[in-house]
Amino acid sequence: xxxxSGPKGTRDFYPEDNALQEFIFASWRRTxxxxxxxxxxxxxxxxxxxxxQKSGAEIEKQLYAFQDKAGRNxxxxxxxxxxxxxxxxxxxxxxxxxxxxxxIPRLFRYEKxxxxxxxxxxxxxxxxxxxxxxxxxxxxxxxxxxxxxDLGFTAEDFRVRISSRTLLEELFLAAGLPADRxxxxxxxxxxxxxxxxxxxxxxxxxxxxxxxxxxxxxxxxRLETLDEIKAMxxxxxxxxxxxxxxxxxxxxxxxxxxxxxxxxVRGLAYYTGIVFEIIDSKRSLRAIxxxxxxDKLVSLYGGPVTPAVGFAAGDVVLAELxxxxxxxxxxxxxxxxxxxxxxxxxxxxxIAFARELRHCGLACEFSLKNVTxxxxxxxxxxxxxxxxxxxxxREEAAGMVKLKIMATGEERLIPxxxxxxxxxxxxxxxxxxxxxxxx
Amino acid sequence: xxxxSGPKGTRDFYPEDNALQEFIFASWRRTxxxxxxxxxxxxxxxxxxxxxQKSGAEIEKQLYAFQDKAGRNxxxxxxxxxxxxxxxxxxxxxxxxxxxxxxIPRLFRYEKxxxxxxxxxxxxxxxxxxxxxxxxxxxxxxxxxxxxxDLGFTAEDFRVRISSRTLLEELFLAAGLPADRxxxxxxxxxxxxxxxxxxxxxxxxxxxxxxxxxxxxxxxxRLETLDEIKAMxxxxxxxxxxxxxxxxxxxxxxxxxxxxxxxxVRGLAYYTGIVFEIIDSKRSLRAIxxxxxxDKLVSLYGGPVTPAVGFAAGDVVLAELxxxxxxxxxxxxxxxxxxxxxxxxxxxxxIAFARELRHCGLACEFSLKNVTxxxxxxxxxxxxxxxxxxxxxREEAAGMVKLKIMATGEERLIPxxxxxxxxxxxxxxxxxxxxxxxx
Numbered sequence: 001x002x003x004x005s006g007p008k009g010t011r012d013f014y015p016e017d018n019a020l021q022e023f024i025f026a027s028w029r030r031t032x033x034x035x036x037x038x039x040x041x042x043x044x045x046x047x048x049x050x051x052x053q054k055s056g057a058e059i060e061k062q063l064y065a066f067q068d069k070a071g072r073n074x075x076x077x078x079x080x081x082x083x084x085x086x087x088x089x090x091x092x093x094x095x096x097x098x099x100x101x102x103x104i105p106r107l108f109r110y111e112k113x114x115x116x117x118x119x120x121x122x123x124x125x126x127x128x129x130x131x132x133x134x135x136x137x138x139x140x141x142x143x144x145x146x147x148x149x150d151l152g153f154t155a156e157d158f159r160v161r162i163s164s165r166t167l168l169e170e171l172f173l174a175a176g177l178p179a180d181r182x183x184x185x186x187x188x189x190x191x192x193x194x195x196x197x198x199x200x201x202x203x204x205x206x207x208x209x210x211x212x213x214x215x216x217x218x219x220x221x222r223l224e225t226l227d228e229i230k231a232m233x234x235x236x237x238x239x240x241x242x243x244x245x246x247x248x249x250x251x252x253x254x255x256x257x258x259x260x261x262x263x264x265v266r267g268l269a270y271y272t273g274i275v276f277e278i279i280d281s282k283r284s285l286r287a288i289x290x291x292x293x294x295d296k297l298v299s300l301y302g303g304p305v306t307p308a309v310g311f312a313a314g315d316v317v318l319a320e321l322x323x324x325x326x327x328x329x330x331x332x333x334x335x336x337x338x339x340x341x342x343x344x345x346x347x348x349x350x351i352a353f354a355r356e357l358r359h360c361g362l363a364c365e366f367s368l369k370n371v372t373x374x375x376x377x378x379x380x381x382x383x384x385x386x387x388x389x390x391x392x393x394r395e396e397a398a399g400m401v402k403l404k405i406m407a408t409g410e411e412r413l414i415p416x417x418x419x420x421x422x423x424x425x426x427x428x429x430x431x432x433x434x435x436x437x438x439x
Numbered sequence: 440x441x442x443x444s445g446p447k448g449t450r451d452f453y454p455e456d457n458a459l460q461e462f463i464f465a466s467w468r469r470t471x472x473x474x475x476x477x478x479x480x481x482x483x484x485x486x487x488x489x490x491x492q493k494s495g496a497e498i499e500k501q502l503y504a505f506q507d508k509a510g511r512n513x514x515x516x517x518x519x520x521x522x523x524x525x526x527x528x529x530x531x532x533x534x535x536x537x538x539x540x541x542x543i544p545r546l547f548r549y550e551k552x553x554x555x556x557x558x559x560x561x562x563x564x565x566x567x568x569x570x571x572x573x574x575x576x577x578x579x580x581x582x583x584x585x586x587x588x589d590l591g592f593t594a595e596d597f598r599v600r601i602s603s604r605t606l607l608e609e610l611f612l613a614a615g616l617p618a619d620r621x622x623x624x625x626x627x628x629x630x631x632x633x634x635x636x637x638x639x640x641x642x643x644x645x646x647x648x649x650x651x652x653x654x655x656x657x658x659x660x661r662l663e664t665l666d667e668i669k670a671m672x673x674x675x676x677x678x679x680x681x682x683x684x685x686x687x688x689x690x691x692x693x694x695x696x697x698x699x700x701x702x703x704v705r706g707l708a709y710y711t712g713i714v715f716e717i718i719d720s721k722r723s724l725r726a727i728x729x730x731x732x733x734d735k736l737v738s739l740y741g742g743p744v745t746p747a748v749g750f751a752a753g754d755v756v757l758a759e760l761x762x763x764x765x766x767x768x769x770x771x772x773x774x775x776x777x778x779x780x781x782x783x784x785x786x787x788x789x790i791a792f793a794r795e796l797r798h799c800g801l802a803c804e805f806s807l808k809n810v811t812x813x814x815x816x817x818x819x820x821x822x823x824x825x826x827x828x829x830x831x832x833r834e835e836a837a838g839m840v841k842l843k844i845m846a847t848g849e850e851r852l853i854p855x856x857x858x859x860x861x862x863x864x865x866x867x868x869x870x871x872x873x874x875x876x877x878x
């Protein structure tokens with residue numbers, strides 16, 4: 001017999017767990033909608049080459065990679081951006097730029113388990129393609145901040161830390177670092193906060209053997225503000241665009257959420273400009289989201305040159321933070337109305353009433369077994385229904401049904417004729433979807 | 440360079456394609472909600488054993504099966520029911536029965552490509568667990584019919600064809616068939632309509648060698664109505680429950696949608712009672728959905744005895760039928776309002792207005808490049824925005840903005856102060872989600 005749990009690093013979402021997932025996804029969709037983003041999706045697996053081509057053969061270690069029955073090398077997708085770039089490349093110049101695209105992909109990484117990391121997880125991906133200007137970076141970062149606000153987080157909970165790969169490169173070159181040493185240095189910097197200082201120093205000495213340059217490079221890491229960099233008085237074109245970005249974010253009213261942080265480099269190799277992370281204020285090591293500009297990826301996959309900027313936010317850390325902060329919503333009611341038969345007329349009257357309620361778009365259910373009224377009330381509680389409707393008995397003879405508000409115990413009589421419409425109006429506060437139920 | 444398309448049998452969902460997917464999923468969720476169903480999810484892959492245990496080693500041929508880096512045999516899920524049964528079994532008696540659970544899983548089958556079949560697809564799964572009575576079968580079939588109605592289908596488009604494995608077994612045994620021949624006969628019957636008559640006859644002779652029994656069994660296949668079966672005058676307990684099911688569906692007002700069809704057996708081995716299919720009226724070979732009762736599956740996975748009934752409907756056939764019938768919705772607007780700068784004040788005024796609109800829950804965007812008004816209007820059309828808002832120029836001096844209805848060209852002046860709230864009220868017909876945007 002298989003183990004009752006699923007594979008290691010995966011999750012079973014029972015309804016109470018899945019309610020939180022759906023809350024997060026719905027909130028993500030609302031944010032994207034307000035910013036004019038449209039959703040796309042791609043295959044859950046891609047050719048292995050799509051990932052190794054971008055990130056090197058090294059990446060395969062972290063992938064669920066396998067051969068299909070025809071011997072093709074495929075891999076479960078570890079991130080969405082390669083698929084996005086492939087899809088954009090495939091349509092060539094037939095897509096009307098700019099694109100504002102989002103997706104909520106399910107992703108897979110074969111990696112060591114740790115808090116906030118699983119082998120199977122979801123992400124929100126938002127990308128703007130076709131705009132080289134920093135206005136797109138600003139719009140995207142604004143959306144990422146509103147994404148946090150939509151979930152219930154405030155300025156106390158998180159910060160967006162922003163840097164620029166280009167600025168870092170300009171500073172490193174000015175410090176005398178050979179151009180081919182920049183890439184390995186980004187990779188080292190990205191893990192700086194996760195490794196002991198001695199390990200960092202050792203690896204740094206490997207990448208930058210000369211002491212003079214190493215000292216100059218180390219000074220770059222310590223730069224704290226854009227003003228400090230400006231005061232260096234050297235020509236740094238990337239500094240202008242970073243300053244313009246902060247200016248735009250001030251126009252968005254978001255200056256209080258963003259900070260320059262030269263330590264932000266992002267692990268992925270494909271970033272070409274501004275990079276940013278949303279970081280939990282309390283435990284500054286947990287990245288909630290990360291993103292940046294990647295102007296060369298679409299052309300790498302054979303598409304036209306397409307400037308692009310995007311970010312991804314994972315569900316695992318967000319859900320944990322929401323629970324810690326107490327903003328995870330309670331498990332919602334399974335149905336608005338639980339119908340209760342007070343005599344043996346039982347099924348037929350309940351079915352008829354349920355048809356009417358459902359036709360009005362209301363959620364309802366009833367016991368599928370002929371049990372006592374007390375047992376039916378217990379089922380109504382188990383379904384977390386805010387209302388019970390008693391059908392039959394004396395009330396029926398008087399042409400009425402009895403509504404009970406479960407939280408207070410308050411009862412009210414409602415004429416049976418037109419009852420569904422009356423109940424729909426009663427809970428109109430939470431508008432119901434139009435029902436296309438057959439009649 | 441990898442091919443620009445994804446792996447064989449998978450789909451890329453560009454926004455116009457994904458809009459239809461999301462329309463279908465949202466419709467499915469509304470149906471489920473009205474019937475008091477709660478959503479659950481599970482891992483995208485499971486141990487291979489979870490599938491082979493239920494369906495035999497044979498199933499592996501149709502699976503994406505592979506080993507993970509620790510040598511575990513895993514498979515991408517080809518259906519959701521094994522995961523559902525595993526999850527219910529894992530919680531043992533801690534789940535409050537009955538469960539009304541739904542899921543919209545993404546599934547994978549390595550099979551030959553044909554119309555309506557892909558290697559990667561989505562399904563709606565609805566299941567009621569914990570009710571042995573046929574009332575659950577009726578509630579579930581009613582939900583499946585409303586699912587069709589919610590998508591825009593009518594009684595002309597489809598039919599629910601219902602039979603009972605138990606009834607078939609009782610009839611076969613009465614015809615003299617040995618009990619151990621029933622299973623292979625179900626499998627043969629399930630493919631009857633898909634294979635030539637001569638092949639069918641040959642396989643039938645293999646399963647039922649004796650001519651007398653074979654003739655009697657063949658007569659069973661030809662039974663067309665419940666009345667005809669009743670007239671046989673033999674003891675058939677399953678007939679009573681099937682008649683009760685049709686009686687209940689009449690109470691639901693759905694008699695016009697359902698037909699008894701002894702030819703419905705369903706391919707899966709785990710069904711134990713009533714089975715049904717929703718079949719496209721025009722081309723009677725295309726099953727839109729299929730389901731039935733499976734009372735033994737949860738205990739097979741080590742859980743308590745749990746009666747269960749469920750169905751699954753696939754997205755591929757449904758989307759095709761919707762397109763054929765012309766009920767697939769048009770590609771919705773990317774945003775409600777496209778903001779247009781009429782002078783060089785450009786970005787700042789647009790950003791401020793966008794913040795206000797988005798704060799009211801409205802979807803809006805603007806050009807991220809400083810381009811002419813004509814080009815901005817072209818972008819508004821590309822975004823399919825029903826409204827453009829012109830900001831700046833003479834109107835701004837007068838404290839106004841100009842609203843343009845894109846479809847008619849009609850223009851209207853609106854006071855800049857309070858404009859966002861006024862526009863929100865204007866399109867209130869389609870209520871907007873409350874925005875939790877940070878301020």
